[in-house]
Structure formats: structure tokens, C-alpha cells
Amino acid sequence: MTVVYCLLMIGVVQCLCCLIQHFIWNITVKRQIFCMNAALFRSLIQRSIPYMDTKAISQLNTKLFDNISKIEKGIGSEFFILIATFTYRSREDTSALRNLSIIAHAGHTTALVGSSGSGKSTCISLFLRYYEPSSGRIMINGRPITDYSIKQLRQNIGIVLFSMSIYENIRLGKVDATRTEIEQAAQEANAHNFIMQLPNKYETFVGERGIQLSGGEKQRIALARALVKQPTFLLLDEATSALDNVSEKIIQEALDRICKGRTTIVIAHRLTTIRNAHQIYVLNNGTVIEQGTHETLMTKEGGKYQSMVKHQQMERINDDEHAMMLSQKDTEDDNKSIIERTCLLSDSPTVGVNKQSSKPLRKRFVVIRLLLMNKPEWITILIGCIACVLSGATQPMFAFLLAKVVDYTAFIISGSKLAQRIRSKAFACLLRQEVAYFDRPENNSGASGCGKSTIIQLLERFYDVTSGQILLDGIDIRKLNLHSVRSHFGLVSQEPVLFDLTIAENIAYGLENVSIEDIINAACRANIHQFIEQLPQGYETKVGLKGSFLSGGEKQRIAIARVLLRRPKVLLLDEATSAMDSYNEQIVQDALEQAQKEDSSRTSLMVAHRLSTIRSCDLICVLDRGHIVESGTHTELIQRCGAYYGMLFQNNLQ
Structure with missing residues (x-):
């Protein structure tokens, strides 16, 4: 045989x-x-x-x-047009997009900006054919998008990582990619250096959904996965939102290089990342209200784009005046464009x-x-x-x-x-092996940044310390009942968790006999009540699996309302406002500060990349590789001109 x-x-x-x-x-x-x-x-x-x-x-x-x-x-007329109206099935009475018209020319960078829920991410979903438009059509080269294979259109997969090695995660973007191509993509995404510092380098396992990596490291690996394809169309939906200022600047320069000769669509809340775009569309309630380049939009007095830019500029001005004077000249030079886009397609x-x-x-x-x-x-x-x-x-x-x-x-x-x-x-x-085995440096399956999120996990007792103690009112936290300890904590993480329930049920999740008045009060304090009232079913609206029917900012505000309803003694905020635009971030930040003042005995622990959100803290600790290198108030750390001062200086340059 x-x-x-x-x-x-x-x-x-x-x-x-x-x-x-x-x-x-x-x-x-x-x-x-x-x-x-x-x-x-x-x-x-x-x-x-x-x-x-x-x-x-x-x-x-x-x-x-x-x-x-x-x-x-061969004539070179390759571009795609989006003329569509779209309504989610769960909200048929409310249109997510209304007669939206967008033209993205080949080889050009097109930016979509607007407040949370304005329809930016919905445009990406329609282009990747996750949904079909209710009316209108999407065309590429004068042909309907339905004539093309779905596999050809879906160029970016997202930031969810699978429980396999870093090498295999990047290779998912291109199955036949060589080792050289994968390392080149990692270098372009600013991920090669931290990967080479790991014990197993590219063969390191990242864990389920990349749980053993920090948010910035997961995002850089996801960027490398997208870059290894060398795609014709590049879709960037807040591609640098989870990165600190230094990494964001380096990756933004890499993205500017790879965008040359590609049709690129960028969605961003940080307007400094899209000022060099060939065309900028400003969305509001699913409709284009302004369009043009950065220079033309800035000349429109009282325009939406101009007000958004000025609002973000005012945030930077609020930082220390002395630091701003030192960095003013470098900021003006940094604002100039360093890469020209090309509009020629071979x-x-x-x-x-x-x-x-x-x-x-x-x-x-x-x-x-x-x-x-x-x-x-x-x-x-x-x-x-x-x-x-x-x-x-x-x-x-x-x-x-x-x-x-x-x-x-x-x-x-x-x-x-x-x-x-x-x-x-x-x-x-x-x-x-026991859990502590994976926390040893020689067995670690992925660097966790400088250790900010690790502190949150230790407080919640997701892990126990290898040595030393964590004291709560003078008592070792390991001697207390686990359920009792967690009941006093309220956590708002950078990846909000929502269930396939109504908005009211998500806010009241884990509590019994909660009145609708208390739910509405918590929603008002989280700046989400007005948005909910505009929905046809109000608080009875389904959010979908993992909140798929809501934008990132809306999901984050519902998670904040859930925490405020529980009235915790200890408030843990892990990048609670990272997914919001500047306007909503300021409103929610005020709500969080008010929540901290409601109870004088309430303790708050904040993890943040945006230093403007922690200026008013009583104590600021600066971490580097798991160690506290500086601590003090905002004013004290500025006067020392140390690590915190350097981070603030980089923040001002952005």
C-alpha cells in the first residue's frame, strides 16, 4: 500500500x-x-x-x-467614492450616516475627524463591508465595491492578538511573509527594539488577546501586522491612540513614510496627526459639514474644525508656562510637514x-x-x-x-x-507552572511597559506580589476577603467591557434593585445622558456584543457611569479618557474630579499618558521599568527638571 x-x-x-x-x-x-x-x-x-x-x-x-x-x-483614474446612508438594525429610527459623500484619490491621504459618535468608524466598517449601506453606493475605479472580493478589501484586522508567538501574530497579515519582511515591518512600527529585549524575542508568546503586553506594545504589533502586507489601501482608525507621546511621534513618522503612494484614510482625535492630509472631512451626526485641507479649514472663522484645533491648543497652553517658553521654538519647527505625499500610481x-x-x-x-x-x-x-x-x-x-x-x-x-x-x-x-513563574524576569512572556497597569492588577489581586506587601488601612491585602476587597474598588480601564444587554442594564450591572433615577444621575455625571436620550429606545437600547453598536468614546462613558453608580471607596482609572476627543475628555475629566470630591474619604489612583489629566493630583509617581524614579506634586516635579519634566516637554511638542 x-x-x-x-x-x-x-x-x-x-x-x-x-x-x-x-x-x-x-x-x-x-x-x-x-x-x-x-x-x-x-x-x-x-x-x-x-x-x-x-x-x-x-x-x-x-x-x-x-x-x-x-x-x-492605465489612464490613472483609480479612486473610490462613498455616497451612502446607513442605519444600524438596532437603531432603525436613527441614521448613523446621512447622504455622506467622500472622495479619496489614489495615492492621497484623506482624514476623517469629528466628535465621538459622528460616524467616522462607521465609514471604515462600510468600506471593509462589515455592513452594507442602506442606500447609495461605494465605488472603486468606477465599479461598485460589491464587484470586488471581500478578502481584497479587508486590509486591517484590528489590535486583538491571538495566543501565539509575536512572529506568528505578525505573519497573520501575510502568510507567506519571510523573516526579513516581518522584522522590517516590526522596525517600521517601532516594535523591533522591545521585542529583541524579550528572552525569546520573536518566539515569545503574547497570551490570549495579548494580555501579557501593555496597550502600546499590542498596538505596535498590530501595526506591524498591517505593514507586512504592503496594502494598496491603508485604513488607520486611531492607530496611535494607545501610545505615549514618544512612541506616537516615532510611529507617526513611519506611517507618513509608508502612506506615500497609497490611498490612505485616517481617523484621529489628535488633530496634529492629520494636519498634512491632502483632504480633511469634518463629520457631525453622520454628515460632512466641512471639507478641505488643514490650511483652508483653519481660515473658516467659527468653523467646526477651527474650534476643535483651538480647543486642543488651549489644553497644551494650560501646561506649565516656563516649560512652554522653552519648547516654543521647537514646537513651531515640529509643526512643519516633513514628508510630501505623492499622487502618482505606478x-x-x-x-x-x-x-x-x-x-x-x-x-x-x-x-x-x-x-x-x-x-x-x-x-x-x-x-x-x-x-x-x-x-x-x-x-x-x-x-x-x-x-x-x-x-x-x-x-x-x-x-x-x-x-x-x-x-x-x-x-x-x-x-x-504556578502563576508566579510567569512573573519572573527570565520567564516573562512580554514586557509590561513601565509597570503602571501592573499596579492596578496587583491592587485588584489579579496577581499577588512576589515579595513585599500591599497594605489597605494598615492590613496586608492578602489577609482580607477577596470579594470584600474588590467590592470597594471601582475600575475604569482603557478597554471598557460591555455586555450584550441594554444601556441601563450595563450601567447597573452587578447591582440589585437600582432605580432608573440613580442610573440617569450616573449617566449625567458621565456626560452620556444626552446621547442616550437621542436614541429611539433610550436606556433600553441594546449595545450589541462587546458594545459593537457604540463608538469608543460612548462605550467608555457608559463604563464610567457604571463605576460612579457603585460609589466606590477606591477609584482606579487606567487611561479612562484615552478614547475620547478633547471636548468630551474635558467634560468627563470634570465629572471624575467631581466624583472624587463627593466623598472626602475616597482614594483615587490614576494611570495616564496625557499629563494634563493628572495635574491636580495630590501625588504623582513617575515609573520607569517597574521602579519609582520621581514622586511629588506637579509643581515640585516641574522644578526638579527630571523625568516628569522631560515627559511634559515631549507632550508639549505634540
Whole structure:
């Protein structure tokens, strides 16, 4: 049976090589015909009018219509248009987009800005065909988007990481990517350096959903996954929102480089990241209210975009006056554009289209011209040649393979089974290790930044300290009841967790006998009540799985309302306002400060990248690699001109 199986496999390989050979040559011939038709049409339209009159009108029209669809791409008109109205099924009475019209030219960067819930992320979802527009249409190169394969459109997957190695996570973007391509993508995303500091480097396992990495590290790996594809369309939905200022600036420069020659759509709350965009659309309630470049929009007095820019500028002015004076000159230089966008898209080359057809062609150049027409498909031709070689070598190698197959089959099967058993035992042994094993530096599966989020996890007793103590009112937290300790904590994380329930049920989740008045009061303090009242079903509106029907800012505010309703003794804020625009961030920040003042005995612990949100804290601790390098009030740390001062200086440059 083994010999018969081997003979069948050899026959299958030979048939496969023949199929590849015929398929490749078919593609090559079609490409040559396409290029010759395009060259013929370009040569034809350069003729004089009397030459046109020598042909019958019916013949000329037929020739034009036969070739116009084939050379449309060569003319360079590649762009896509979005003219659509869209309504979520859960909110059929409220339109998420209303007669929205967006044009993104090829090779240009198009930015979408606006407050939370204005429809920016919905545009991305429609373009990736997660949903279909209720009315209107989306077109690419003059063709409806439904004519294209869904796989070709979905270029970015998101930031959710799978429980496998960093190398495998990046390779999900391009299955056949080489090691060099993966490392190059990691370097462009500013992830290579921190990966090389890990014990297992690119073979490090990130855990389920990347739980063993910090938010910035997960985002950089997700960026590397998108860059390794070398996509034609690049969609950036708050791609740098979870990064600190230093990493954001480096990654933004990398994104500016890779955006050249690609059709790019950017969604951003930080307007400094899109000031160099070729076209900016300002959305409000699903409608475009302003459009133009950064310079033209800034000239519109009283415009939405101008007010958003001024609002963000006022936030930076509120930082220490002395630091602003030192960084003013560098900020002005940094605001200048460092990379020019290109609007040219490369196309297939045309050969000899300007020559007069009346001149005799030299026969010795015909083959060369045909080869040049197939130059873009040189990889395809190479594969075809390899398939031909394999097909021809099958017969002489048949006897050799038949002799070797029987010899090696037994050893291959036994060796693979042995390797499988060893790997299973090694993995099972790793799973049996205690939790503290993974927290040791030599066993750590991923750096956790400087340790800010780790402190939150230790307070919630997701882990226990390896050495030392955590005291709560002078008592070791490990001696207290776990449920009792967590009942006094209120956590608002940078990734809000919502359930497939109504808004009211999500706010009151975990509590019993909560009145609707208390729910509305908590929603008002979190600046979400007005948005909920605009929904057809109000507080009875379903939010979808993991809050998929809401924008990032809306989900975050519902999570804050849930915490405020519980009236916790200890308030833990882990980047609570990272997903909001400047206007809503300021309102929610005021609500959080008011919540801290309601109970004089309430303790608040904040983790933040935006230093403007912690200026009023009684104590600020600066962490670096798990150690406190500075502590004090905002004024004291500014006077020391240390690490905090440097972070504030970088923040001002942004």
C-alpha cells in the first residue's frame, strides 16, 4: 500500500505541475494581449483626423468600446467614492450616516475627524463591508465595491492578538511573509527594539488577546501586522491612540513614510496627526459639514474644525508656562510637514506607443518588446518556468524517488511522532507552572511597559506580589476577603467591557434593585445622558456584543457611569479618557474630579499618558521599568527638571 501511495503522490505532483504550467502561460498571453491593445489604442488616438476617416465609423466605435475597459486602469483614474446612508438594525429610527459623500484619490491621504459618535468608524466598517449601506453606493475605479472580493478589501484586522508567538501574530497579515519582511515591518512600527529585549524575542508568546503586553506594545504589533502586507489601501482608525507621546511621534513618522503612494484614510482625535492630509472631512451626526485641507479649514472663522484645533491648543497652553517658553521654538519647527505625499500610481509599462505604424518594424525587436510587456509578471513567468522544469524532471527522478520513499517513510513517521510527543509534554509542563513563574524576569512572556497597569492588577489581586506587601488601612491585602476587597474598588480601564444587554442594564450591572433615577444621575455625571436620550429606545437600547453598536468614546462613558453608580471607596482609572476627543475628555475629566470630591474619604489612583489629566493630583509617581524614579506634586516635579519634566516637554511638542 505504501508503494502505491507513493506512486499516486508522484502522479499528483506531475499533474499539478502541468496545471500550473498551463495556467501561468494563459496569464502571460492575456497580459501580452492587454498591453498590445492598450498600445494600439494609445497609438490610434495620436493619429490625425484624416487617418480616422479612413476607417468606418462602426469599426472605430467598436474598437473604442472593446478597449476602453481594458485600459481604464492605465489612464490613472483609480479612486473610490462613498455616497451612502446607513442605519444600524438596532437603531432603525436613527441614521448613523446621512447622504455622506467622500472622495479619496489614489495615492492621497484623506482624514476623517469629528466628535465621538459622528460616524467616522462607521465609514471604515462600510468600506471593509462589515455592513452594507442602506442606500447609495461605494465605488472603486468606477465599479461598485460589491464587484470586488471581500478578502481584497479587508486590509486591517484590528489590535486583538491571538495566543501565539509575536512572529506568528505578525505573519497573520501575510502568510507567506519571510523573516526579513516581518522584522522590517516590526522596525517600521517601532516594535523591533522591545521585542529583541524579550528572552525569546520573536518566539515569545503574547497570551490570549495579548494580555501579557501593555496597550502600546499590542498596538505596535498590530501595526506591524498591517505593514507586512504592503496594502494598496491603508485604513488607520486611531492607530496611535494607545501610545505615549514618544512612541506616537516615532510611529507617526513611519506611517507618513509608508502612506506615500497609497490611498490612505485616517481617523484621529489628535488633530496634529492629520494636519498634512491632502483632504480633511469634518463629520457631525453622520454628515460632512466641512471639507478641505488643514490650511483652508483653519481660515473658516467659527468653523467646526477651527474650534476643535483651538480647543486642543488651549489644553497644551494650560501646561506649565516656563516649560512652554522653552519648547516654543521647537514646537513651531515640529509643526512643519516633513514628508510630501505623492499622487502618482505606478502602472504597467507601455512600449513603442509613440512610433508611427507606417514605419516598418524590425523583426529582431519583436520578442524584446513582447518580453517588456510581460515585465510586471516576471514572478508569474518564473513560477511557470519552474513548473516546466519540475514537470520535465519527474520522469527521470521517478525511479530514484520510488527507491527512497520506502526507505525513509518509516523514519519520517517515527520521527514526527516523537517530536509531537516531546512538544506536548513540554507544553503540558509549562501549563502546570504556578502563576508566579510567569512573573519572573527570565520567564516573562512580554514586557509590561513601565509597570503602571501592573499596579492596578496587583491592587485588584489579579496577581499577588512576589515579595513585599500591599497594605489597605494598615492590613496586608492578602489577609482580607477577596470579594470584600474588590467590592470597594471601582475600575475604569482603557478597554471598557460591555455586555450584550441594554444601556441601563450595563450601567447597573452587578447591582440589585437600582432605580432608573440613580442610573440617569450616573449617566449625567458621565456626560452620556444626552446621547442616550437621542436614541429611539433610550436606556433600553441594546449595545450589541462587546458594545459593537457604540463608538469608543460612548462605550467608555457608559463604563464610567457604571463605576460612579457603585460609589466606590477606591477609584482606579487606567487611561479612562484615552478614547475620547478633547471636548468630551474635558467634560468627563470634570465629572471624575467631581466624583472624587463627593466623598472626602475616597482614594483615587490614576494611570495616564496625557499629563494634563493628572495635574491636580495630590501625588504623582513617575515609573520607569517597574521602579519609582520621581514622586511629588506637579509643581515640585516641574522644578526638579527630571523625568516628569522631560515627559511634559515631549507632550508639549505634540
